Amino acid sequence: MAQLKVLICGGGIAGNALAFWLSKLGHDITVIERFPSLRATGLQVDLRGHGIEVMRRMGLEPGFRAKSVEEQGLEVVDNSGRQRAYFPANKTGKGLQSFSTDFEIMRGDLCRLIYDATKDRVKYVFGTYIESFEENNSSVKVQFSDGKSGQFDLLVGADGQGSRTRKMTFGPDTMETFHSLGVYIGYFTIPREILQGEEYKLTSYIAPGGRLMFTRRHNPHEIQIYLASTTGSERLKNSQKGNIKEEKEAMAEIFQGAGWQTEHILQSLEDSNDFYCERLGLVKLESWSQGRVVLLGDAAYCPSATTGMGTTSSLVGAYILAGEISKHCGRPRAAGGDEGHATKDGLSTALKVYNQKFRPFMDQVQKGLAKGSTVWDWIPSTPLGIAFFNFLLGVAAFLRLNVFGKWIIREDVRGWTLPDYKEMVQGQK
Template sequence: MAGGLKVLVVGGGVAGPSLALWLARLGCEVVVVERSAQGRHTGQQIDVRGYGVDVMKKMGIAEKVKERVVREPGTLLVDRDGKHRAYFPTREDGRGDTSISSEYEIMRGDLCEILWEATKDKVVYRYGVRVKGLEQVDEGVKVSFDDDEGKPEVYDLVVGCDGVRSATRKMMLGEGAKDPFCPTGGAIAWVTIPTEEGDTRDFVWYASPGKRLMGSRKDRDDCLRAYFITSGLPEDHPIRTTLRSGDIMEQRKAWAAHYKGMGWQSDRFTREVVESTLADDFHASETGQVKMERWYEGRVALLGDAAYCPSPAGWGTAMAFVGAYVMAGELARHCGLSADAGEIGEEQREKARKAIPDALKAYDETLRPLIVKVQKVSRAGEGLPSSRFAISMFLAVMGLVERLKLDRLMMRLATGGGSDFGWKLPEYAELGVENDEK
């Protein structure tokens, strides 16, 4: 007898452990390598919507997530004086896709911890390890690491889940290949700062001339999460140049300079982003999308932001869940795998190995129509208002939307007719989820 397929997953954030959960159910021998010295159970607030909720239920983690959601009453829009201009409450209806604030709002670190708890007993996690080389050979993929644990190891499949700047993607495409990350000229940053009296648990947003958005969320009583989003930045703008340099304090100063004096809480937020000790968790990145002709090469594949980052308007977590589900389902279908099937014989394992490229092709063809639509919708909302008049008109319209209770319709229009994007989530009986978690 022999074990199942031997799979290396690169990246221990959301996409990697999600795929590992499914593959472990299929009897695969899964190793997750993560460059961080410990689990990446950190990060700011994220949401799960639409298909992501459906898949989360199939994974069996929806109730765990619900136990740890951020209780965010709704989304509040304010003007430069802090005056309330529009408010949209969170509506909980079991799908989490009918209001601006989702039913499934959760801190990224909490979600990562839930995924780790669900996989740690069936998956091997190796921290502080980077992949330094991939070589496709007859028997699989020969992988070399940067640690000193021994010779290169051969895996049947390698999946890069290592983010928008994926090193796995670079190795898969080969030296000299064009980077498929397409920057939009914008950037986003988030940071933790001290809370003050009057801070609300609503998701608060303020828009200022110069294509600048600033927001806040409060998932805990002892701190506030500040958000900054901007667009239309030239190549030599300090925000973009400091992002390339990697100097975190210089980044913090660049963001503070760009937002100082813009109204609402800007003076407080820009002061704290530089001075507060809580701001040590500051993180910033360029906004953009990853666009590739295909997400696999031989027995190496990409998943999540590494393959199809949909920013700037979100959907990353949901698409990581859906991508992991589709990849696992197509591997099961093409490779003759099934949940709880136990060990397989060497002959069956060899057949499964040979079918991997066909499974990856099916994964690409099945998921791509959805990703194309999600990326299109995401780009549609990136043009931030640039003038005081445009902002005033926007706030007036949103106030009307609130009064007429049109926010559900607005969300449906924002996703091209609803959260399903006209795409049907496949069913994979091989994954053993006929009786989904309700």
């Protein structure tokens, strides 16, 4: 089998994870990222279920543990800051995780961990994106933003929920694939020195009017802030994505007078230099590939932060895609593969089976999620409703019920087993 030449568009967790596996198998991999450097930013992410196993098969657990955030649990507080419920992380290594997992890490640290494991055998090109591409029976010809061009056996779109690759592949007239959940979340960090005896935990506060605030500590000097609004505002809805000044001001208007630590948080919001506003939603497609172009991660099946499965889905999806390519296309002879094991025509089969094998996983993760039918829609918006809701959470915490792991987070993918790929094991070096 000749070496496959693969272009991955998007240097985030999904794209880099696929680069990890395919380069291990001996293929020629290029990753392009429109950001001028490795985008090692973003707030806290976690791994669950099969995502933990994939990370272990990558041999990254020691590095992951060295960078992990030792979050101890989730507490719910009222307007005065009084704790109303507490749900500890599951540190036993058995059963479902809770809201906080035993595998918490900053997004940038995980991204860099995978990048460092691949940079010596993968070509990374930053500050570049795809202007256009043309596909024929034997390759994909790509025109880049820097004026260069190249030909590849496979083009992978791993460029996020707003994927340009997806739009170029399926066309502007394709049925809308992004399904909004009607929730807006602003993320940023603020300086705050840790106090003596303070724990690493996530603190949540529900304010009237469909507003939620979360704080969580990831180091002794900073905390993360999450501002979530289930109603938004006309100003926020109409703001251009990425217009940080407008998004900040709209968020400040929404959260004005929300109580608890709002005043200090909004003062810090104005000066923050890492603010990001996310419109929560799902990406759903009937097929994740067309010809020699395939989508991966949020570009193909974004499950939203609502499920707690975004990072896990990216890692598992990359593993399945690489595994099917290894199974149906073989390994290059230079990497120890058998001559004639497969031809590049095997790509078509590999992409088809990737869709068939991983779709039952994603169908369970995304099942029933739509605007008006998510956990965000259960949250009360009146002071009386919030008080009763907090009381119920307190009872659940007292009874040690894992309400998040069992009924909210989509970790429990029943009847689905992570495949073993002997070609991938043989490709480990």
